[in-house]
Amino acid sequence: MSSRVCRTCGGSDIDVDQARGSAVCTGCGSVLEDNIIVSEVQFVEGSGGVSSAVGQFVSADGPVKAPLLGSGFHTSVGKESRAQTLQNGKRQIQQLGSQLQLNQHCLDTAFNFFKLVVSKHLTRGRKTEHVIAACLYLVCRTEGTPHMLLDLSDLLQVNVYILGKTFLLLARELCINAPAIDPCLYIPRFAHMLEFGVKTHEVSMTALRLVQRMKRDWMHTGRRPSGLCGAALLVAARMHKFRRSVKDVISVVKVCQTTLRKRLTEFEDTPTSQLTIDEFMRVDLEQECDPPSFTAAQHKAKMQQLEQELAKKLDEVEGEISCYKNEIETELEKSRPKLRGIYAAYAKEDNREVLSSPSEPEEAEGEDAEFQAATQHLTEDFLCQVIQEEQGRGTKGDHSVSEQEAEPEKEEAGPHRQVAPLTSILGKLESAASLSLQQTFQTTDTSEPGDQSQNEELDLEGIDDQEIDKYILNEKEVQVKTELWMKQNAEYLKEQKEKEERINKEKEEGTYKEKKKKSSKKRDQIEASTAGEAIEKMLEKKKISSKINYDVLRDLNRGTGSPSRSPDHTPDTTATRKRLNRRRRRKTSEPNQDLAANTSIMGKSSAPQAAPLPVEEEEEEEEEEEAEDECISALQLVGGQSRF
């Protein structure tokens, strides 16, 4: 205790009595403090004469403020978010870990990892499920238990690559170096599952040797360890005269048939496969093989080389042939009658054109026509520009962008559609068309000298316009394509139309919500006294589908002895609407639990259903609505339905 000075006499000799909780000055006797907070352990006698200490254990990283004394029963009330997260995580780890049969030490380590992850804020943006699974897998790897990532993903029904991504990220952030997977770890586990009986141990040993041999033969780098194990176990089983087919093995090992067969063929290619069983057990070959993909690649390379040589030889032969061909042609030319006068010049021009434009041989033929068309186009283009000018003046005021104000010739959104069909109507006038657009370009360029450095305008250097125009279809082709596309996507277009109509209707009604996607309506709680009643009410509300065996349901009802049957008169429209709004329910194991869960999910009932109707009538209605006839058991029903 800190020595204080007495107020009355100034003496510093103060006696603090912990038991009574008082501080008294020994000089003058004045009481300085009463009711000091004591820190002693107190004992209380419980039932049966048992004395227990008063107080609670508080963890170091628990909530900052102390839990309320007196409301000690509800420990989860009033805790901080962090503590809740950790508690939730711990619970999930326990649940998942027990399904994997991990011991308590592993689960504690996993929880420690989880605490680290949470403190580094790595859980943000990730599902807790994934993070938990990754923590558990980390533990499995560090401890060396024979659990695969595939097992975890099977339990959670999550894509294994997503889990793998999370796992890699966590391992990197927590700087945990998980040791590499050894296929030898999996062998005892798979051997057990394949039921070899007494000889399991021997088969495992043989399989282990095989795997080690595979390792030395470079078969295992880059491959899933489970595939190798599968192949090794298959061979080992056969060696010990057990008949295990490929199907049995793949159901245990979780790889597909093709993979297993491939591993077996690869093993066959190694020299070890040539040994007999006894030899294999005794001798270990010295040489190592190259990895199979390496040999495959080399094989490919050899084939390619062979092909190249063949091609070269072909070229040589072809060269000779083309020589002969040219000679023949020249001879023919000489023998052909020569064109006279203008046409000769014309013919030469044609040839030149052909040489100069290698990509457009057709152009040479239409050159004459092209000139005419070009003149036509220029006049049309002029008309086009005039139209644009007029429109430009009209819409000038609307432009907000400063660059475009001064340019009436600039293309705007309106005349776009005019210009496009014009150019397409005129057919293949590539050079002229590009010229016109270039003109508009240059005019805009000159108007903004300052913007050149920004270069938002397209630099046309090195662009072959002729080729680009090939990418654009002419009008006829556009029509054909439009028809085709409309036919192909008729469904989608219809959907879009309906959606639009719906939105318009709702806009008129004033109930249009911008984001319809995330509107989750709260379900009404069904109040039911027995399970049977709950089923009844749920049926009324949901009007689920015909995939329900109503007879079994009825039996269930009768079995639990529900007193009242109270279906309602809810109109069909509300039923259909509720059907549309139905959410997916998770699968859980026990029917009773599910019933309770279902009733809570269903939500509050709008009005308690009073008037009883025979259940059969309702079921008939429902059956009439649907056309299908499948029946499933009640267990499956309560396991979760989500379809209409």
Next chain:
Amino acid sequence: MDSSSDEALDIIVTNVVATFRTRCHLNLRTIALEGSNVIYKPEVGKVLMKLRKPMITASIWSSGKIICTGATSEDEAKLGARRLARCLQKLGFKVRFSAFRVVNVLAVCSMPFAIHLIDFTKNNRPIASYEPELHPAATYRIKNLKATIQVFSTGSLTVTGI
């Protein structure tokens, strides 16, 4: 990891990904109907257009953003992007070529020897990571270059990054 000293290892750039913006709204339906080598995906909301000369596939969104993939060099990517913008211009859109940026470059290289991935990963922790259940290659990330190298056991390497 040391490169062989006798022969030069040639790295081949196989893919360059670049993006640019046209700064104008594009009507995907028009493009889909009037282009001769386009695939329209209305569910995703984009049009795939393929060019032949620089072998390029471009994803065009209606907002005017375009991603250009498949080029074998940066210059080719720029050329292809410009070609594409030209094509869109001809279709009648008010296209401007802005914010051209190379986003990713992928190159392949091949070692003449095979690589033992497990030892490699052990010696290069934590920069390298190898997960045989997920991917057959080991990933080696160089932070300051922002590059990722995938090392396969046959000796081939793929380098990606900006």
